Amino acid sequence: GAVVSQHPSWVICKSGTSVKIECRSLDFQATTMFWYRQFPKQSLMLMATSNEGSKATYEQGVEKDKFLINHASLTLSTLTVTSAHPEDSSFYICSASTGAGPQHFGDGTRLSIL
């Protein structure tokens, strides 16, 4: 089946640093990628939708200057959390889709900001 790889799987860093998370579709070309955030004991919250070669569309309440998304190719999207602070600590999950079919999810990145 379709495979989506997310890297790194976990990261711990100091407050104020920027962290980049990669999402790759390994065996298919993803026209659209999605980024989610999930806090403990809560559901996934959609942050943004990213189409290859165009600017991401952010959900209401998500700061686009804080969460930079780049979707430069049909197999790679990156999420950069800029100037991360402890409240940004969360489980970040990406998914990839070829269109109207199912979304295929990565295994998530656990981000801890000290």
Next chain:
Amino acid sequence: DAKTTQPNSMESNEEEPVHLPCNHSTISGTDYIHWYRQLPSQGPEYVIHGLTSNVNNRMASLAIAEDRKSSTLILHRATLRDAAVYYCILRDPNTGNQFYFGTGTSLTVIP
């Protein structure tokens, strides 16, 4: 985005069938019904999806009400590995394919 309502939690005995309900009374004619499940510390896993007709695959069956205002995910023989949070999600391919997750149903399988 149309909303879905699911019970917060359910229990099932191992090797017995499980019926997970989902209400989506405001579903539109173009919304597909998707089911995903999530194990702890992992991303969601696709289970099944459908539009109007009942669907079967190797993982589960999806029964869709005739008026499409509700659906039921059926696991034919629950195993311990089926313990997860199950999400029922509506998706309209005409409006961007976004998923808006609800709270899901946490399924506990009792050995």
